[in-house]
Amino acid sequence: MSDANNPFVKFTDIQKTYDGETLVVKNLNLDINRGEFLTMLGPSGSGKTTTLMMLAGFEVPTQGCILLEGRSIVNMPPHKRDIGMVFQNYALFPHMTVEENLAFLLKVRKLGKAEIEAKIKRALDLVRLGAHGKRRPGQLSGGQQQRVALARALVFDPKLVLMDEPLGALDKQLREQMQLEIKHIHEDLGVTVVYVTHDQREALTMSDRIAVFNDGMIQQLAAPAELYERPRNAFVAQFVGENNRLHGKVVAINGATCRVELPGEGDVEALAVNVEVVGRPTVLSLRPERVKLNPMPGSLPNVLSARVAEVVYLGDHVRARVSVCGHDDFVIKLPNSEGVVQVEPGEAITVGWKMEDCRALDPS
Secondary structure (H helix, E strand, O other), X not given: OOOOOOOOEEEEEEEEEOOOOOEEEEEEEEEEOOOOEEEEEOXXXXXXXXXXXXXXXXXXXXXXXXXXXXXEOOOOOHHHOOEEEEEOOOOOOOOOOHHHHHHHXXXXXXXXXXXXXXXXXXXXXXXXXXXXXXXXXXXXXXXXXXXXXXXXXXXXXXXXXXXXXXXXXXXXXXXXXXXXXXXXXHHHHOOEEEEEEOOHHHHHHHOOEEEEEEOOEXXXXXXXXHHHHOOOOHHHHHHOXXXXXXXXXXXXXXXXXXXXXXXXXXXXXXXXXXXXXXXXXXXEEEOHHHOEEOOOOOOOOEEXXXXXXXXXXOOOEEEEEEEEOOEEEEEEEEEOEOEOOOOOOOOEEEEEEOHHHEEEEOOO
């Protein structure tokens, strides 16, 4: 890994506008360590792909500096940056064989024939396509074509590999398989990877750290578990993983905890994440798997009455949608580890949770 003073990639005060008025990337500051897998996660239009394209050299920042190994690359053409790229649409030459697609990048770099052959063999073996070198892209499945695109990005031993929604065209099962394959290749090679996706499950599966983008800014930068367990604001809580939201008013703050009044339900206790003023509105963030159904009296500090609206059996767990505090979209995930959970639509129940599982956030 790079040390804190010498990050492998450094974005400093980056801004980007296409029309001179609207900033699609706003005051971006981001350090990426050597050898890490960093994912830029966010909805469409959040600035993540524009940030990746500026790093690749296909877009130029309106303001700010991008350093790669301590050197500015803002005015460096893409082909001189020593960066591998993987796109969603594969971008393979259809008239060339798999080997020819890989050889193209190596011939441009004026490598000898023996070295080219060795690098192609290594790259194809890495993605388990050693027997497919003589085929053309049209003779391969979508998953195989994506492996070729990955091999092509790695074949010249780049300093950095950028991936822009590379698995978006694949079906669910193949997508999940490729996520693990890319993760293992990264671990084996130790190459630095910057990955762009809007799929939060993909980001959680693959990344060392995740930068959550919204409205041209990084909302939170953290390891997957930190991001999921301790979201800093309401956007991150809602975007990363499934999340229940309850709106209330802060009635007391006691250091790291607070008391929140819920309309018609009294007070509950929560962690005071970014609420600072008594009397202000807040939104409580609570993961569905942390909610207990019909808890034993006195076993939990926060217990509310609810009514079951819908029950869906999903094999390893039951998903119950309940009405609570006037909202009918509150979700509980109930594991089937102790047999099938028996709840019926229309049934009156109670729901409860620990204070430390509930985060009071600024609703803005």
